[in-house]
Amino acid sequence: MARVVVDVMPKPEILDPQGKAVLGALPRLGFDLVTDVRQGKRFELQVDGEITAEVLAEIEQVAETLLSNPVIEDFEVHVEEHSVAEVAHEAGRA
Amino acid sequence: MKVGVVTFPGSLDDVDARRAVTIGGNEAVALWHGDDDLKGVDAVVLPGGFSYGDYLRCGAISRFAPVMTSVVEAAGKGLPVLGICNGFQILCESHLLPGALIRNDHRKFVCRDQRLRIERVDTPWTSAYAEGAEVTIVLKNGEGGFVADEATLDLLEGEGRVVARYLDDNPNGSLRDIAGISNERGNVVGLMPHPEHAVEDLTGPGTDGLGFFTSLASKVFS
Numbered sequence: 001m002a003r004v005v006v007d008v009m010p011k012p013e014i015l016d017p018q019g020k021a022v023l024g025a026l027p028r029l030g031f032d033l034v035t036d037v038r039q040g041k042r043f044e045l046q047v048d049g050e051i052t053a054e055v056l057a058e059i060e061q062v063a064e065t066l067l068s069n070p071v072i073e074d075f076e077v078h079v080e081e082h083s084v085a086e087v088a089h090e091a092g093r094a
Numbered sequence: 095m096k097v098g099v100v101t102f103p104g105s106l107d108d109v110d111a112r113r114a115v116t117i118g119g120n121e122a123v124a125l126w127h128g129d130d131d132l133k134g135v136d137a138v139v140l141p142g143g144f145s146y147g148d149y150l151r152c153g154a155i156s157r158f159a160p161v162m163t164s165v166v167e168a169a170g171k172g173l174p175v176l177g178i179c180n181g182f183q184i185l186c187e188s189h190l191l192p193g194a195l196i197r198n199d200h201r202k203f204v205c206r207d208q209r210l211r212i213e214r215v216d217t218p219w220t221s222a223y224a225e226g227a228e229v230t231i232v233l234k235n236g237e238g239g240f241v242a243d244e245a246t247l248d249l250l251e252g253e254g255r256v257v258a259r260y261l262d263d264n265p266n267g268s269l270r271d272i273a274g275i276s277n278e279r280g281n282v283v284g285l286m287p288h289p290e291h292a293v294e295d296l297t298g299p300g301t302d303g304l305g306f307f308t309s310l311a312s313k314v315f316s
Contacts, residue, residue, distance in 0.1 A: 010196075014241060015267065017197045066158070069151055069187065071194040072241060 002051045003080040004059050008068045009040035043067055051079050095310050098125040098135035102156050106143035107178065107290060114290035118307025127159040137174035137218065137310055138165055140181030142288055152195060152237050153183035162188060174218040175282045176306065179235055182284035191275055191284045193242030199267025207299040208233035208287050209261040210273050214254055217280040222305035229302035232291040233265055240268035250275055257283050
């Protein structure tokens with residue numbers, strides 16, 4: 001099993017009221033370093049078998065058709081590498 | 095005329111819309127999201143609410159409901175379609191109308207009687223109004239900010255496709271105060287405010303919304 005991640009973000013020119021709300025809360029909590037916040041969505045898609053170019057092409061289509069609205073959002077697709085913790089966990093089970 | 099009103103899981107205003115259709119002098123026909131049969135209706139209303147829980151994006155999942163395949167196809171052939179609030183969001187997600195609706199700029203749900211100017215009156219939904227008519231209709235939304243790129247906004251203005259514009263306060267940050275738009279042909283109209291809540295004196299701010307439902311009876315779109 002492999003995991004493909006799709007990140008969806010509001011386009012830079014589109015107002016992001018949620019990000020603004022988060023940004024507004026930070027100074028009240030004493031966090032003064034952050035100057036801007038944009039809030040998006042992360043989708044983790046499980047796929048059986050190898051991640052081939054064909055699989056990635058289909059996931060691009062999924063992202064374009066359903067996961068994002070190209071009028072207001074951009075998306076990025078990337079294959080998630082196994083994290084060190086996951087590899088250790090799987091090694092422990094084996 | 096027979097006017098279909100679609101019920102999606104999470105639709106709220108389908109019953110009010112059917113009532114408004116009847117008061118407007120037409121026959122209301124209930125349509126179901128999971129059924130691609132439009133039952134021979136002459137027009138379709140996509141009502142307000144939170145279809146599919148507004149999960150993912152407002153209207154994003156409804157767009158793929160079986161009934162929408164039929165609505166999109168029929169709209170392409172000239173079937174009059176009115177999307178109100180969530181229905182407007184569904185029409186944008188379906189690409190029957192350009193642009194998108196995003197969260198209100200002030201981040202609060204807004205519910206109030208809203209003054210509007212009706213600017214396009216050659217559609218099957220607005221022919222009962224005089225051009226430039228100023229009306230008061232209920233508005234209630236959390237994600238009603240109409241956005242599109244500058245070129246699209248210029249195109250909408252240039253082709254006279256802004257159907258209604260907010261007067262006084264802009265309630266949700268919609269670009270150029272746009273409250274409703276149409277497709278090029280005029281048969282598909284999306285509107286953020288709710289005319290179906292303004293058709294009787296007993297409830298709502300008056301009967302200014304009735305025109306959206308009597309227009310069909312007075313003029314069959316050619």
